[in-house]
Amino acid sequence: MARQWSEGHSTSILCVGVSVGPETLIASGSEGGEVTVWSQEGTIVGRITLSGEEDSTSVVFSPSAPNQLFVAHGDAVSVLDPRSLKGPVEEYQAAGEEEINALALNETGSALAVADDSGAVRVLEVPGGKVCRTLRRHTNICSSVAFRPHRPNNLVSAGLDMQVMLWGLQKTRPLWTLNLQDVAEEEGDQQQRPGQLFNPPLAHCISVSSCGNILGCAAEDGRVHLMRIGSGSKLEQHGAVKAHSQGASQAHFVNFLSHSYWLVTGGNDSQVALWDLSKHPVVAPEGKIQKTAPQRRKGKSKAKRKEQSQEKTKTDAQKDEAEGGDEAGAAGSAEEVTEDKSDKSGPKLSISHGDKVNWLCPAVLKGEPSVIVADQSSSLTVYPLS
Structure with a gap:
């Protein structure tokens, strides 16, 4: 049965995070x-309104220090003690170049990635908040960022420029870039049915499986785009699951079920769904019929991108060509899998939530696998994942 957690907020909840460790705490920002910090029973542990009253857009608990909660608001990050919300323990002013959309911490809690409206991803040292890397390649808002488990120097980013990028923190340029619009065009997605609106695959949320090799990206075209990273951090394969009838806003791998490839998704169609991707061709390619993506000359995709983007993209393109363009080669050689239609059953669990999904947070609450849903309202809803 669904449970409501209410009275923690007076405004629409935008983000949710869960702590790791013996005592489970949940944080929500609005x-x-x-x-607001909650117990796993849904009782309020504490509440605070941050100075400036700018929207709280991302909340992340430190995986190594349970007394640290990182909250993005405006272009700043506040570090809070979730058990004592009297005020920030530490403040990282101007952590983002513009308004921050997403935060991610590496497994040791020593690096904080910040994705913002300028399209930049900054990597900050923790503690202290010193900027040690600025990664610029997105030509529009960077909406989501995540570190790869077991690989503290790798992170992935996704943005409204419809691009997914894998970064090695030793360099300031991506190891590879996958343009989701190019993928859609190759699949012939734009031959839509009469009366059907075509939504471009703006990337909203990126998640990495606990093994570190499978990426899931929720996009405005209703799909969750899947990518497999192979040896040498190359993009080995990509495909998609048609997850929602409207834009997919959230996709999160679940690390507490029977294997690493359970994924929970949410969308603007007010649906929440749980998927078993263990047999999807991108995850388990052996014995599946695969279609190799045509080898595309980089110049062609550049020409397409130039038509869509702003003037600064042209200079980026020229810079790419000067630098040799190996990142496009890494993505261009990946095998493409046509959309998985083999699993007739679709999602293993489908929930009609009744409102657009702002955020999903998988969590084990009182021993029960669950998903916490934030929507346009000021309440949270908890569903069992069983």
Whole structure:
């Protein structure tokens, strides 16, 4: 049965995070700078409204220090003690170049990635908040960022420029880039049915499986785009699951079920779904019929991108060509799998939530595998994943 957690916020909840460790705490952030910490029973542990009252857009618990909760609001990050919400323990002012959309911590809690409206990803040292890397290649808002488990120097980013990028922190340029619009065009997605609106695959949320090799990206075309990373961090294969009838806003791998390839998704169609991807061709390619993506000359995709983007993209393109363009080669050689239609059953669990999904947070609450849903309202809803 679904449970409502209410009275923690007065505004629409935008983000949710869960702590790791023996005592499970949940944090939620909402419009106007509100932050609430909950017990796993749904009782309120504490509440605070951050100075400036800018929207709390991302909340992340430190995996190594349970007394640290990182909250993005405006272009700043506040570090809070979730058990004592009297005020920030530490403040990272101007952590982002513009308004921050997403935060991610590496497994040791020593590096904080910040994705913002400028398209930049900054990597900050923790503690202290010193900027040690600025990664610029997105030509539009960077909406989501995640570190790869077991690989502290690798992170992935996704943005409204419809691009997914894998970065090695030793360099300031991506190891590879996958343009989701190029993928859609190759699949002939734009031959839509009469009366069907075509939504471009703006990338909203990126998640990495606990093994570190499978990426899932929720996009505005209703799909979750899947990518497999092979040896040498190359993009080995990509495909998609048609997950939602409208834009997919959230996709998160679940690390507490029977294997690493369970994925929970949410969308603008007000649906929440749980998927078993263990047999998807991108995850388990052996014995599956695969279609190799045509080898595309980089110049062609550049020409397409130039038509869509702003003037600064042209200079980026010229810079790419000067630098040799090996990142496009890494993505261009990946095998493409046509959309998985082999699993007739679709999602293993489908929930009609009744409102657009702002955020999903998988969590084990009182021993029960669950998903916490934030929507346009000021309440959270908890569903069992069973």
